[in-house]
Amino acid sequence: MLKLKNYIKKHKIKTTVFVVILAFYIFCLPKQLFKEPTATVITSSNHELLGAKIAEDGQWRFPHNDSIPEKFKTCIIQFEDEYFYNHPGFNPISIFKALSANLKSGSVKRGGSTLTQQVIRLSRKGQKRTYFEKIKELVLATRLELRDSKETILAHYSSNAPFGGNVVGLDAASWRYFNRNANELSWAESATLAVLPNAPSLIYPGKNQERLLKKRNRLLLKLLKNSIIDTLTFELSIAENLPKKPYPLPQIAPHLLQRISKYYKGTRIQTTIDNNLQKQVNYIVKSHYNQLKQNEIHNAAVLILNVNTRQVLAYVGNTPTDKLHENHVDIINKPRSTGSILKPFLYASMLDSGDLLPNTLVTDVPTQFGNYTPENYDKTYDGAVPASRALSRSLNVPSVRLLQEFGLDRFYHYLKQLKLKDLKYNANHYGLSLVLGGAESNLWDLCKSYAALSSTLNHFSENSSEYFSNEFCEPTFLASETIDFGKKTTEKTLFDAASIYLTYESLKEVNRPESDESWEFFDGSKQIAWKTGTSFGFRDAWAIGTTKDYVVGVWVGNADGEGRPGLVGVQTAAPILFDVFDLLPSSEWFSKPFDEMQQVSICKQSGHRASQHCNDIEEKYIQISGLKTKPCPYHVLIHVDKNENFQVNSSCEDVSNIKHKSWFVLPPLMAYYYKTKNPFYKPLPKFRADCLSENSVSIEFIYPKASNTIFLPKDFDGETNELILKIAHSKPESTVFWYVDETFVASTKDIHELGIKPKSGKHMITVLDEFGNEAKRKFEISN
Template sequence: MDKFKTYILANKIKSAIVLILLIAYYFCLPNQLFKDPTATVITSRTNRLLGAQIANDGQWRFPQNDTIPDKFKTCIIEFEDAYFYKHPGFNPVSIFKAFRDNLSSKDSKRGGSTITQQVIRLSRKGQNRTYFEKVIEIILATRLELRESKEQILAYYGSNAPFGGNVVGIDAASWRYFNRDATQLSWAESATLAVLPNAPSLIYPGKNQDQLLKKRNRLLKKLLENTDIDSLTYQLSIAESLPQKPYALPQIAPHLLQKVAKIHSGKRVQTTLDNHLQERVNQVVKTHYYQLKQNDVHNAAILVLDVKTREVLAYVGNTPTDKLHQKDVDVIDKARSPGSVLKPFLYAAMLDAGDLLPNTLVADVPTQYGSYNPENYNKTYDGAVPASQALSRSLNVPSVRMLQEFGLDRFYQYLKKLHLKDVSQSANYYGLSLILGGAESNLWDLCKSYAGLSSTLNHFSETSSEYYSNEFCEPTFIKSESVDFGKKTADKTLFDAASIYLTYQSLKEVNRPEGDDNWEFYDGSKQIAWKTGTSFGFRDAWAIGTTKDFVVGVWVGNADGEGRPGLVGVQTAAPILFDVFNLLPNSEWFSKPFDEMQEVSICKKSGHRASPNCDVIEQKFIQISGLKTKPCPYHILIHVDKDQQFQVNSSCESISNITQKSWFVLPPLMGYYYKTKNPFYKPIPPYRADCLGENAVSMQFIYPNDNNTIFLPKDFDGKVNELILKIAHSKPETTVFWYLDDQFLGSTQDIHELAIIPKKGKRLITVVDTFGNEAKRWMTISE
């Protein structure tokens, strides 16, 4: 040590030079060897290639891989650098032989570079191949050997070597030339790719086939001689043909690739997609697309979520249409009118708040709020319908009336907690049309919301009747990410488990599309809670369904918003929905959340909690919050004669002949329409003529609605059509007198309809019955 110090002190300049050289040698190699842009690559949950987006410089260069396949490794070492694991980065013997041969031939016929040197040369692209450059390569190669392992150096080479045309790296080359992953290549295919970086021009289709074949077979012969392969493998390998043309890279999930490229450009991303399911869903979309385009419907999107992990299992952003019809547009996250898809959230909210029981009768009668006049799809009315049927049949009028009763602002707050990002305006901006698609949403958010409902129900059953604080979280399509459902809590996240379960019970009864409408009669049939939606003008068709394990969402329409006749959820989106569910495993139905439910007596006819007057009672489990709902208001006790034809009292009948009976009575307007769909509905009997003290009667306008503006159409001959006025009376046999602006028009009995031709302007209709009851309605006549 003393001699070393003495030598340094005696040779300061030499020592300084050596130190500088050592420092320079240490820092001569860049921290990042390759800075070229790379392709964005997505793989399935099992690392199967789903698609790639070419690098910004136009090269098919996949992101750096840390390993290379064993067969290719054996081939490339045998072909390029047999002493790779023995040299320090350069091979003096090979360099000497190359120098000698090139000097004698006065040409560069032999390189003598090791794989490590070739990695350095690839990283220093554009440099002239001179002896001075060769010296630099040797220095940098030795430094690389000190810094990296041999396996890492091979990985550098495998990811950055040229393979002809715009193909760089073994990963891209194996897909471009053999249409499979590099790990699946045969010995012949691996040998073919191993000789290409040495002469990449040989791969051009239809050219230089003989030269490429000879180089490949010579390498295979070496592998046989070195016992890397046996004689049978050798014979089979030399019999394999060469690639004739480049293959297009897989594009199994092109729209998800677009989404990934925006946030992970140039990266290799393992997604949550199931590649087998994705390919089969693609085929389903393709099949339906050829049917849909016959009606000039060109676009569709499908999303499949795993409820328990909230992972995306299939992602189809559009159909295989053409650019004219915007095939590259990813519709899954685009705002569209959801039609009736939001109705289950209102039903669940009303159950959760205790404002409704599952089968409570709700009014389905002509309705007008200001200038807003909602109508059912079939243009008819049921008078009164159980709330669950209103949902399963997707009736518009009951839904609007339920929203009005529940409160627009109140329901709007529920939607905000679902994090539907496209519901961005105020509640008053949307008005009551909110429940019929007046707002916009997207397939991603809607599927996320349904998955949140299903997950709430699952977690409640799997835990000790507890909820998670973050049920309505964002799904993920990145395999390395996991969803955080939050902490366990006794408090519901949004809806209680019973309200969700009862909502799903109703959605399970939605009429299925033709061909699947008898599903409940078959063993093993899928039980699915699902809902369709159709936007105004037939622009968007939806179908979203959920089981205990999966959520499937479907949108069908035109990306440019063009509506088409027949573009209806149950006709176009629902068949796709059930085709996709048929690809998924069967799921058990949701467990009933007994801890959030209570068995009570329910009036079978009205769906309300049974009152003492209800004649038919059944025991049903309802949500606990429903205990505060009022008892049945539609059953009253009346006194009738023996034949039950008339109401009577002691003034006209002896007490021994009077029978007390419970009678189901709806308000006149509801009853008017209810009896058209329910033939066994009997209006309350009239009082017998000789009885005193009759009960009060009532009547309601059916048409026109209050403050309605009416346009009187004309026939082809120019004659103005009549306006038909209608009322409902609790005692149809009563005579009703009609007045227009205090001018008597006439009277009606039994059927209370009157045809008039009023003059233009604001008019007042007044009706008076023989009991002195009166009803008025304003209307404006326009031509």
């Protein structure tokens, strides 16, 4: 140490020069050798290529890959640098031979560069090939050898070597020329790619095939002589054909690639996509598109989620349509009118809050809310229908009436907790049409929500009746991400497990399309909770279904919003949904969450908790919150004669002859429509003529609707058609007197319908029965 100090003191200049040179040598090599933009590459869950987006400079240059196939590694070393593992970055013998040959010829005829030097030359793109540049490359090559391993240097070379045209790097070349992964190449294919960087212009469709073939076969012969391959392998290899022209890169999930490239440009991303499933779904979408386009329906999207991991298994953002019909648009995250697809959330919300039981009768009659008049799809009414059946049949009027009863703001609060990002306005902006498609959402958010509900049920059953705090999380298409469902808790996240289960029980009964209509009679059929939706104007068709393990979402329509006749969820989206479910493994049905349920007596006819007058009772499990619902209001105790033909009371019949009977009675307007669908519905018996009635009387208008503006058409003779007035009376045998604008018109008995021809303008109808009961209705006649 003392001698070194003395030497430094005596030779300060030499020491300084040495230190400067050493520092220059240490820091002469850039930390990042290659800074050129790279392609965005996505792979499946098992590393199969799904697609790639070309780099910004127009080159097919895949991101750096540390993994080099053994065949290519052997070929490139044998062809370019046989002593690669033995030299320090340059080969003096090769340099001397190259220098001698070039001096004799007076031009550059031979190169003596090692693979390490070629890596340096590739990184110093654009430099002239001079002797001074060669010295720089040599210095940098030795520095690279000191910094990186031999395998890393080979990886640099294979990822950045030119392979002809705009193809850079082994990975891109393997797909462009042989349409498969580099580690799947044969010896002949590996040898072909090994000789290409030496003369990348050799590959061009239809040109230079003979020269390329000779170079490849010479390398294969060298492999044979060095006992790297045997004779049979050599003969089979030289018999292989050369690539004629570049292949297009796979585009198995182009819209997912488009989405990923926005956030992970120029990187290689392993996704959660199941490659085989993605290809099969692509085929299904293409098949249905070929049928749908006959009706000028050009776009569709499909998303498949794994409920348990919340991973995306398949992502089809659009059909293989053309540019004119916007095939580049990724529909999955685009806002579209929801149609009826939000109805299950209203049903679950009302179950969860205890405002409804699964089969409670709900009203289905013509209804008007101000200027808003919802209608069922088939324009008919049931009068009263079980809530679960109203959901499975997707009836509009009961849904809107339930929403009004439940409260628009309350339902909106539930939807906001689902994190539907396209729900941008306040509740009043959407109004009661919120549940029928007045709002917008997207396939991603809707599938995410259904997956969260299914996962809530699964976790509740698997974790001793506990919930997870982060159940309503974002799904992922990145294999590197693992979903964190949060902490276990006894508190529900949004809906309790019983409400979700009962909602799914209803959705399981939705009628399937065409050939699947009798699905419940086949033991092997899959139990799926599913729902369709159709937006106003036939612009959007939805179908979303879930099993214990999978959620499948389908949207069908036109990206530009053009509506088409027949663009209905059950006809266009549902067939795709079930074709996709046929690809997925069968799942057991959800376990019943008994800890959130209680068995109670239910009135079979009304679906309410049984009252003392209900005579047809069944024991059912309901959600615990449903215990606060009121008992059945539709069963009343009446008094009839011995033959049960008339109602009687003590004013006309001896008490000993009076029978007490429970009777199912609906309000007049509900009963009017209910009896058309339920022929066994029996209205209350009339009071015997000699009895004094004790019953209250109810009158309800069927038509016209409140504050309605009516246009009366003319017939072929030019005569204006009549306006038919209708009411429902709880005692239809009563005489009803009709007044229009306080002028008596007529009276009716039994059938309370009346035809009139009012003049244009506003009018008031008044009906008065023989007991003095009255009802009024305003309407307007327009020319």
